[in-house]
Amino acid sequence: MFDRRSFLTGAGAAFALTPLNEKEKLARIASNTWPIRHLFKSRMAFTGNPQAQDLKRKYGEITMLDFPRFTKDAFPGVTRMDLFSGLFGDVADDSMYVPVPLTVGAATRVTQEFDPSSASGKRWLEKMANSMKATGTSCQHISNNAPRDICDLDAEKRKTGVAVAKKWLDGAAMLGAKSMRVNSGGPRIVPGAIATTGYPKADELAMYLANCIESFKEMADYGGQVGVRVTLENHWGLTANPIHIRIIIEEVNHPFCEASPDFCNWEQEYLMYHGLKALAPYAHTNVHAKYWNRWKDNDVRRSVKIMTDAGFEGTFALEYEDGPWDGIEGAKYLYKEVLAAL
Numbered sequence: 001m002f003d004r005r006s007f008l009t010g011a012g013a014a015f016a017l018t019p020l021n022e023k024e025k026l027a028r029i030a031s032n033t034w035p036i037r038h039l040f041k042s043r044m045a046f047t048g049n050p051q052a053q054d055l056k057r058k059y060g061e062i063t064m065l066d067f068p069r070f071t072k073d074a075f076p077g078v079t080r081m082d083l084f085s086g087l088f089g090d091v092a093d094d095s096m097y098v099p100v101p102l103t104v105g106a107a108t109r110v111t112q113e114f115d116p117s118s119a120s121g122k123r124w125l126e127k128m129a130n131s132m133k134a135t136g137t138s139c140q141h142i143s144n145n146a147p148r149d150i151c152d153l154d155a156e157k158r159k160t161g162v163a164v165a166k167k168w169l170d171g172a173a174m175l176g177a178k179s180m181r182v183n184s185g186g187p188r189i190v191p192g193a194i195a196t197t198g199y200p201k202a203d204e205l206a207m208y209l210a211n212c213i214e215s216f217k218e219m220a221d222y223g224g225q226v227g228v229r230v231t232l233e234n235h236w237g238l239t240a241n242p243i244h245i246r247i248i249i250e251e252v253n254h255p256f257c258e259a260s261p262d263f264c265n266w267e268q269e270y271l272m273y274h275g276l277k278a279l280a281p282y283a284h285t286n287v288h289a290k291y292w293n294r295w296k297d298n299d300v301r302r303s304v305k306i307m308t309d310a311g312f313e314g315t316f317a318l319e320y321e322d323g324p325w326d327g328i329e330g331a332k333y334l335y336k337e338v339l340a341a342l
Contacts, residue, residue, distance in 0.1 A: 025342040026077035028315055029335065030140045030286065033067060033084045035320040035327035040064065040087045043097065043112045055326060064088055065127060068135040074328065075318070075335050080140040081132075082286060082317035083175075085168070089114040089124055096121040100146075113146050116171025125174045132175070139175040140315050141260065141286035143233075144168055144182060150219075151186040151212035151238060158215055161185060165219050165230070172228045178314075179229040179285040181260055182219060184212050184238040184248075212238055213251045220254035229285055231260035234275065240267050242278040249282050262288040263303040264321065269295055276303055280310035287314065289338050291330055292321035300334060304341035316342075 020028070037044070038052035041063050062070055064087050071081055089096045097112040115121050132138055147165035149157035165182050172180045186208045193200035219230045238244045245259055259282035266275055272295060287307060291298055304316060316338045320330025 020342055023077070025339055027080070028313075028342055029075070029078050029338055030080040030082045030315040030317040031067070031071040031075050031078055032082045032143075032288070032317040032319045032331065033064070033087050034082075034143065035318065035331045036070075037084060037087060038327065041091050042087050043089075043091050044086045055328075058326070059328060063090070065131050068131050068137040071137055072135055074332065078335070079137045080315050081137055082141045082143060082288075082315075082319070083139055083177075085114065085142060085144040085146050088116070088128075089121065093120055093124075095119075096124055115167070116174075117167040121171070122174070125171055129175055139172070139177040140179070141231075141317060142168070142172050142175075142177050142180040143288075144180050147182045147185075149185040150182060150215045151184045151208045153186075153207060153211065158211060162215050162218055166222050169219070169223050169226050169228050169230070173226040177228055179231050179258070179260065180223075181231045181233050182216075183235055184208075184232065186212070186237045188236045190237055190240070190244075208238055209244065209247060212248050216248055216252045216257050217254065220252055220257035223256040224254070229256045229258055231258050231283075231285065233260045233288070234262050234265045234279065240265075242271065242275040245279060246282060258285065259283045260286050260288070261307075262290055262319070263300065264290040264292040264295060264298065266295075269297065272297060273302065273306060276306050277310070280307050280312060283307070283310075283312055283314065285314040286317055287312065288319040289316040289334050290319045290321055291323055291334055291337075293323035294321075300337040301341040304338055308342070 038055045039059055039062050041061060071078055096115055096118050098115045099110050100113045101108055101110050146168055147161045149161040152158050191204040193202040223230045232239050232245045232248060234242060249257055249259060259279045261276055261279040261283055266272055289300060291300060318331040318334040320327055320334055323330060325333060
């Protein structure tokens, strides 16, 4: 049985800082589809907004099949990629998409999401694999929003969410991906403790954690079978708190379950570096090297150093969110900053 606690204890002692040459540094960087999502032909709602139209006028329009070549051209020497699930598939082919109801607040809308288990979806994945092979690129990580309700109190919803994740893990394996993010689901803001006659208790929160742990155990076992790790990113809900991520990973205690931290996805400024330090020992495959003007202090090089000091040897995906540049300019800024920090 894999013992993550022993692994984490010994990891720091075994790691020694050694200078990287330029080729080795570039191997530690991954391009990222999220900053340039507005350039893609997509079924996502953001494709028709003014920002998307401006970017397409400036840079042109692409599909996911074009992204490997885009990576080679925009980021010299970079061959690894972090791909967002919402941009998969041929938007003109209905057969590779499934309708998914989404509830946002009190409203419910139906969105179309790529189905990697469909016959046409599998053919598209083969095309993507061939595109990577032709350009000498590889899929390092899939940032996936498709599996939902992983910690939900409704057992059927959890079962459905895990089943979707397994389909995507199969698809990720077809692309040779090393890891795939799965969101915890559940309430966007976690329930807090309630007052009792003694010390406050957060029993509802504990139920969500227990459900998440069981779901990730099942997904990690399946990921181990197909060779793709499942990861937790500091997003909303349970994973907004880095300690919750650590709890889930330690309780799952499986080599195919780990963290994929994001430099800026935090609820308050004190987590910028303290939260990243808390997650760094649990990350091995991919992190999001992000710039986001939500925070005044956004020292990319400091965040990279936190990861490398913890022994992280995976990739830094260039996930520009918002700030003084457009998505491509922001990603190129991150490219320079990460290279300098390495």
